[in-house]
Amino acid sequence: MKTEQLKTLFYDEVAKCNHCGFCLAHCPVYTVTGREWATPRGKNVLVKAIIEGKIDWTPEIEETLFRCTGCKLCTQTCFPAVETNQAVLAGRECLVDRKQYPKVVDRVVEALETHFNISNEPNANRTLWMEKLEDIPDHRFQKEKARVIYFVGCVAAFYPMAHKIPQTFVQILHKADVDFTILGGEEWCCGFPLIQAGMKEKMQKLVEHNQEKVKEIGAETVVFACPSCFHTWKEKYQTNAELLHSTQFIERLIGEGKITFQNGADRAVTYHDPCDLGRNSKVFDAPRNILKRIPGLNLVELEGNRQLSVCCGGGGDLEMIDPALSAAIAQRKIEEIQRTGAGEVVTSCQQCIRTISGYARKHKIKLKVRDITEVVLEAMGSPL
Amino acid sequence: MERERMVEELSKIVGKENVLSSETDLFLYGYDASLFKAKPDCILFPGSTEEVSQIVKFCHREHIPVIARGSGTNLSGGTIPTRGGIILHFSRMNKILEIDIENQRAVVEPGLFTLALKNQLARYGFVYQPDPASEKVSTFGGNFAENSGGPHCLKYGVTTNHILGAEVVLPDGEVIQVGGKALDNPGYDLTGLLVGSEGTLGIATQLTLRIMPKSEAVKTMLAIYNSLEDAGRTVSAIIADGIVPATLEILDKLTIKAVEESVHAGFPLDAEAVLLIEIDGLKDGMERLAERIMEICRKNNAREVKSAKTEAERTQLWAGRKGAFGALSRLRPNYLVCDGTVPRTKLPEVLVQVMEVSKKYGLTIANVFHAGDGNLHPLILFDERDEEELRKVHLAGSEIMKLCADAGGTISGEHGIGTEKMKEMFFIFSPQDIAAMRKVKKAFDPEDICNPGKILPEVQA
Numbered sequence A: 001m002k003t004e005q006l007k008t009l010f011y012d013e014v015a016k017c018n019h020c021g022f023c024l025a026h027c028p029v030y031t032v033t034g035r036e037w038a039t040p041r042g043k044n045v046l047v048k049a050i051i052e053g054k055i056d057w058t059p060e061i062e063e064t065l066f067r068c069t070g071c072k073l074c075t076q077t078c079f080p081a082v083e084t085n086q087a088v089l090a091g092r093e094c095l096v097d098r099k100q101y102p103k104v105v106d107r108v109v110e111a112l113e114t115h116f117n118i119s120n121e122p123n124a125n126r127t128l129w130m131e132k133l134e135d136i137p138d139h140r141f142q143k144e145k146a147r148v149i150y151f152v153g154c155v156a157a158f159y160p161m162a163h164k165i166p167q168t169f170v171q172i173l174h175k176a177d178v179d180f181t182i183l184g185g186e187e188w189c190c191g192f193p194l195i196q197a198g199m200k201e202k203m204q205k206l207v208e209h210n211q212e213k214v215k216e217i218g219a220e221t222v223v224f225a226c227p228s229c230f231h232t233w234k235e236k237y238q239t240n241a242e243l244l245h246s247t248q249f250i251e252r253l254i255g256e257g258k259i260t261f262q263n264g265a266d267r268a269v270t271y272h273d274p275c276d277l278g279r280n281s282k283v284f285d286a287p288r289n290i291l292k293r294i295p296g297l298n299l300v301e302l303e304g305n306r307q308l309s310v311c312c313g314g315g316g317d318l319e320m321i322d323p324a325l326s327a328a329i330a331q332r333k334i335e336e337i338q339r340t341g342a343g344e345v346v347t348s349c350q351q352c353i354r355t356i357s358g359y360a361r362k363h364k365i366k367l368k369v370r371d372i373t374e375v376v377l378e379a380m381g382s383p384l
Numbered sequence B: 001m002e003r004e005r006m007v008e009e010l011s012k013i014v015g016k017e018n019v020l021s022s023e024t025d026l027f028l029y030g031y032d033a034s035l036f037k038a039k040p041d042c043i044l045f046p047g048s049t050e051e052v053s054q055i056v057k058f059c060h061r062e063h064i065p066v067i068a069r070g071s072g073t074n075l076s077g078g079t080i081p082t083r084g085g086i087i088l089h090f091s092r093m094n095k096i097l098e099i100d101i102e103n104q105r106a107v108v109e110p111g112l113f114t115l116a117l118k119n120q121l122a123r124y125g126f127v128y129q130p131d132p133a134s135e136k137v138s139t140f141g142g143n144f145a146e147n148s149g150g151p152h153c154l155k156y157g158v159t160t161n162h163i164l165g166a167e168v169v170l171p172d173g174e175v176i177q178v179g180g181k182a183l184d185n186p187g188y189d190l191t192g193l194l195v196g197s198e199g200t201l202g203i204a205t206q207l208t209l210r211i212m213p214k215s216e217a218v219k220t221m222l223a224i225y226n227s228l229e230d231a232g233r234t235v236s237a238i239i240a241d242g243i244v245p246a247t248l249e250i251l252d253k254l255t256i257k258a259v260e261e262s263v264h265a266g267f268p269l270d271a272e273a274v275l276l277i278e279i280d281g282l283k284d285g286m287e288r289l290a291e292r293i294m295e296i297c298r299k300n301n302a303r304e305v306k307s308a309k310t311e312a313e314r315t316q317l318w319a320g321r322k323g324a325f326g327a328l329s330r331l332r333p334n335y336l337v338c339d340g341t342v343p344r345t346k347l348p349e350v351l352v353q354v355m356e357v358s359k360k361y362g363l364t365i366a367n368v369f370h371a372g373d374g375n376l377h378p379l380i381l382f383d384e385r386d387e388e389e390l391r392k393v394h395l396a397g398s399e400i401m402k403l404c405a406d407a408g409g410t411i412s413g414e415h416g417i418g419t420e421k422m423k424e425m426f427f428i429f430s431p432q433d434i435a436a437m438r439k440v441k442k443a444f445d446p447e448d449i450c451n452p453g454k455i456l457p458e459v460q461a
């Protein structure tokens, strides 16, 4: 994007920021850094100054604009509801146009262009997580036609720490007799990392490929366990298929009597709303309704819950761009979790799991971090 | 002094990682919630009183201005480095040092958010009374320097009544202790002098606060009016009756509309004004007192008076009041708050005059204010990018201040003078009055390095 275009699209938006500073109480990046550059206010001021020609595209502006998790808690709590993250992403597009962006981004772009996934491995490796599963049907959950597609997403497919999610979710779907398939090596990245990197024009090829697959398979529904894939599809894809997050789909299956819960131990758990599922896609009730049905489970809410949930630190490519900053935010998240007194946090996002449990493991903090699909399968009783 | 050398010297005190001096960072510390702008020379993040003291000693030696900063939410240009210099951003010094329930005191660092303390106190059933609308993000250093107020200050007093002591770094870098946990201290009341001094006499590094047990009961009422003057008259009538409610807040029609569009507090859209009344204290006798207040409202032409039945209803009414500035800020990109105070009985007539100013300049002005204190907050709405409009806004703002002063009031209820209202100081003070204040400033800060160019206008000889 060129600066002139930034002006046309975002001048009025950033001018709505009246410098009140209320967002300093919420932005996770400010909470851990304590620097004005980190604030939503600062980001809006800088974009406005760029537009007005009062400041140039300095290295610090690059640093600032690439340190936003996209959690949008600022917009949620800002009275004029300034879309800071939108302005930030547009700013990144301008930086990309000037070839001024963190070098790690190139690695991801290259991986996406050659292998259509973020991990730079052959795309056929997308199903390696299945090897640990025993007694799976011969079709290995890959069918030519199906009513439902489970879109696994890159992180869950390639990072062993998140493999449990597809492993449990396919078992849930199988046990509930859902006619579903995964796309295996034909699943391409949804394009989310490109939007975050300020290169959204590069995602079109990926979008078209995935849309085409839905048509070929004739699916009525596409289900996602990854909130960011889900959100990206909802915002950027054109398809007649119904798009649902795993929690919404599970809630439906419970309603239809296809999932019932037998197992459960008396225990307190808390629930972390992933930004892209909760605030950004407005799915708050489905996960809670599921947890409430599980015998013995007592849900204790976090101080910041639902619309006010605080990011885990893993949003918006931040873990890739500034791992230390991402970890500092995760630390705050863990402290908030610990204040609930619950020894277990449930969430519905592989990235949140990675950031939270990654930090806990590294610092030897005793905390159970689980995806809601694991909790559901466990409560359903006997494995596959 | 050259910037490079300055940065080098200061890095020795706070560590390299706690100094910022890039063009971008200077830009980012050149604004606050007011309309003023100016760039500092560098920004520091001190971690202890000792560091602050060393920094100020350095500034004193080198004649460099030093400006303390909390969250930069002040509305009067208080953190704007009008003469350049060093910004001390207190975001690292943000801890609660002590909560002493037995003696009803708390000790905090200046960078702590006001609400963060309140949330901790709630666990003990305690409160810190001052409640600026910005409390979720305003810092105690900012509250201290601006002598901040809020709705509940009608009954409990403003910040100065709740800060009992402070550790302060003087403009020469010496550290002193003023006041303390005890209620009355012998000698000069330096705490009283320093609270509200807008960082011009010294920098607070620790504050000792008064905390109180939460009231046994509260009752919140809403009176609805077809005329703003009637709402104003009710306020005087309630106080004249010898009642001191915890709050008496008025919102006018434009504010009601904006609030309803954003937070849905349940204010009727066709009303000209609503009056939000809260009483607190012992359960016993509260119902009777509420009845007496509602009777006064009706006598003064309230078309309806209702009271919150549940905690949720109460929270909703307060969300409407606390969100008022914010809700209005949705209407236009910018606003200027004229924080004038008038004797309570003059409220109705001054409000009419404010509306005349609005007509004269063709500017939209909304009114939402601490009526019990006679503290008006006419809010002028505009777009800063329109220079002609901006010019009118400044003229109208000054004219409103003059109205308040002429009515026997003053030009700042709680937001401070800063750079914004220096000229207007002459509306209420004679050159002799200002000269006396300048003597105080000189006594503390003969070199004029602590937040220079604020509060006191130049007096022509």
Ligand SMILES: Cc1cc2nc3c(=O)[nH]c(=O)nc-3n(C[C@H](O)[C@H](O)[C@H](O)COP(=O)(O)OP(=O)(O)OC[C@H]3O[C@@H](n4cnc5c(N)ncnc54)[C@H](O)[C@@H]3O)c2cc1C
Pocket (backbone or CB within 6 Å): A019, A020, A021, B032, B033, B067, B068, B069, B070, B071, B072, B073, B074, B075, B078, B079, B090, B110, B131, B132, B133, B134, B137, B138, B139, B140, B141, B142, B143, B144, B145, B146, B147, B148, B149, B150, B198, B199, B200, B202, B203, B204, B205, B325, B326, B414, B415, B451
């Ligand atoms: C939407 C909105 C609503 C507001 N509502 C209210 C309200 O209801 N009532 C009210 O009173 N105010 C209100 N304010 C004004 C403002 O929030 C208060 O003045 C607040 O106390 C400022 O706190 P801060 O941390 O942002 O201070 P800053 O703006 O950072 O600083 C304010 C002043 O304090 C000085 N200062 C900061 N720290 C120190 C220190 N450690 N030692 C010495 N001086 C220091 C600064 O130099 C400056 O002069 C509002 C502002 C906004 C934007």
Ligand code: SF4
Pocket (backbone or CB within 6 Å): A016, A017, A018, A019, A020, A021, A022, A023, A024, A040, A041, A044, A074, A077, A078, A079, A080, A081, A082, A084
């Ligand atoms: S982004 Fe919103 S909350 Fe933050 S300073 Fe701007 S207007 Fe205020």
Ligand code: SF4
Pocket (backbone or CB within 6 Å): A026, A027, A028, A029, A030, A039, A040, A043, A067, A068, A069, A070, A071, A072, A073, A074, A075, A084, A085
């Ligand atoms: S989206 Fe989140 S991280 Fe980004 S500026 Fe807003 S609050 Fe901060």
